[in-house]
Structures are given as structure tokens and as C-alpha cells.
Amino acid sequence: MKPRELSIEDCTALLSTSRYGRLALSLNDSPYVIPMSYVFSAGKIFLHSRGGGKKDEIASQNPRVCFEVDRMEKNQWSSVVVYGKASLSTDLKAKMRMFESFMGKDMKGHAGKQFSPEDLERMPMTVWEIEVLEMTGREGVW
Amino acid sequence: MKPRELSIEDCTALLSTSRYGRLALSLNDSPYVIPMSYVFSAGKIFLHSRGGGKKDEIASQNPRVCFEVDRMEKNQWSSVVVYGKASLSTDLKAKMRMFESFMGKDMKGHAGKQFSPEDLERMPMTVWEIEVLEMTGREGVW
Numbered sequence: 001m002k003p004r005e006l007s008i009e010d011c012t013a014l015l016s017t018s019r020y021g022r023l024a025l026s027l028n029d030s031p032y033v034i035p036m037s038y039v040f041s042a043g044k045i046f047l048h049s050r051g052g053g054k055k056d057e058i059a060s061q062n063p064r065v066c067f068e069v070d071r072m073e074k075n076q077w078s079s080v081v082v083y084g085k086a087s088l089s090t091d092l093k094a095k096m097r098m099f100e101s102f103m104g105k106d107m108k109g110h111a112g113k114q115f116s117p118e119d120l121e122r123m124p125m126t127v128w129e130i131e132v133l134e135m136t137g138r139e140g141v142w
Numbered sequence: 143m144k145p146r147e148l149s150i151e152d153c154t155a156l157l158s159t160s161r162y163g164r165l166a167l168s169l170n171d172s173p174y175v176i177p178m179s180y181v182f183s184a185g186k187i188f189l190h191s192r193g194g195g196k197k198d199e200i201a202s203q204n205p206r207v208c209f210e211v212d213r214m215e216k217n218q219w220s221s222v223v224v225y226g227k228a229s230l231s232t233d234l235k236a237k238m239r240m241f242e243s244f245m246g247k248d249m250k251g252h253a254g255k256q257f258s259p260e261d262l263e264r265m266p267m268t269v270w271e272i273e274v275l276e277m278t279g280r281e282g283v284w
Contacts, residue, residue, distance in 0.1 A: 020214065022164045022166075022175055022210060023175075024164075024166040024168075024173035024174065024175035024208070025173055026166075026168035026171045026172065026173040027171070028171070029168045029169070029170070029171055029204050029206060030168065030206050030208075030225075031166035031167055031168040031173050031174075031175075031206060031207060031208040032166065032173075032208050032223070033164055033165075033166035033173075033175050033208045033209075033210045033223065034210060034221065034223060035210065035212045035219065035221050037284060062171050064171060064172050064173060065173060066166070066172075066173040066174050066175045067175075068164060068175040068176060068177065070177045072162065077177065079176065079177050081174070081175065081176060083172075142179060
């Protein structure tokens, strides 16, 4: 059966309710994809990394990203593909924006800990804010 | 907690037991990632597509791919990232190789139907055989 296109509302609903996606990057036309936890908040996708890894190196050279989220239920699948531009930051303000987004979603990550600005400042963390440039979604039966 | 590297044996085990992965491609350093069902058989990753879609167009111009498979169990995750080279074909022989791989895995796709060579020949399908060039895996706690 041919897949069906999802509406923007359905794409947004899937992005808003999932917790894990896959981030694709590219350098010299060599693609790279890894799983990442995320939050979709205020129209942006927030990720975080330890910094200094392969994904950080690639994104600092080529900020174009593709982020994919999917859901499988029995033989039904749906997926959203976002084309975006990543901004990486180690600023305290970016860390606070990210933590507020994660906390707002009650993600229960990091064992539910609360962090003070001082904790965040010390935390070796890179915040990724992905601006959504285009979004498509599909659903179908496997 | 810092993620731990997986051994080649663990990577192969995860690849062999999963049914869905995410395929990343790139054209002009613009990455693209989509979910795909697959089979890992005889050291290759087999996928199939209807042909003529965006992924087919990209891969025919740039065969470098990255294929990712992951597993989440409670707060434990593991993932394998494969760097490979895709060969696309609509040959009957390639279709037969792919169907044999899928059938060997008892995938129960396509409602468990059996197909004759005549059925396969008529089927509008592109077979993707991904040669594994490099493989890495990690596991950790979220």
C-alpha cells in the first residue's frame, strides 16, 4: 500500500509526543546518523551532546541537518522528516533554554534531577537548537 | 554515564536481530534520513524501495550511505552505525537475492506471501545491497 502524506498538524503531533529521534549530518557528502533524545519546543528541536564528538565536529563545519522521528505500532508506521539548521552553543543561556524545554516536557531524564545555574555552567554540555526549515511526514502499513 | 563501545560481535548481533533501521544519504552535503525495514544477511544490508523516490535519486548520485539500528529498553540503549556503499538494482537476480534474505529471516512482511520469479519480475521494486565498509556500536544509559 502506498504511503500517505501527513498533515503539518500530524507531523507536529508526532514530533511533540516522541522522545527519541535520529540525527543525520553530512561532511564531504559522507552521511552520518545517530539516535538522540530530544525535545520539540517553541518550534525548535533541542538536543544536547557532551561536545567534541564526531557529530559536534561535523555540525560545526556543516550546520545542515536532517532529523527523523518515527512510530511503529504493529504493522502501522508513521514518520516525520525535518530539514533544519543546527546552532551549537555552550552558553549558560542556551543550557537554561534547553533544560526548561526538557523540564517542561517532564522527560524524567537525568534521574529527574534539578539543576542550578551554577550546576549548568559547570556541565560539559553542548546545546543544539535546530531551526526547522522544512518538514514532511508519511504513514503507511508495512 | 559515558557510553561504552560495542564489540563487532555485539554490533553484528544487534544488526541481525532488528528489523528496522534508519538510512542516511547525502547530496551536496544536505543530509536525508528515513526509516527502512531491512535484512542483514551474508554480511550485507538489504533494503528495498519502490524506485524513483527521493532516496533512489540521491543514492544513484551518491552511493555513500550510513545505516543506523538501535534498541531502547527502559533507560538502556544500544546502537550500531554502519558506513556503507549502496548498489541499486531492478534485476530479477537482485530481487531474488533480497527475497531469499527476507524469507530466511521469517520477516512476515507482505502478509507472508510467497512470490514466483514472474511475480518478482513484474514487481516495481528497486533492491538496495549495502556493502559494509565500517561499523561501530555503542551502548549506554539514558
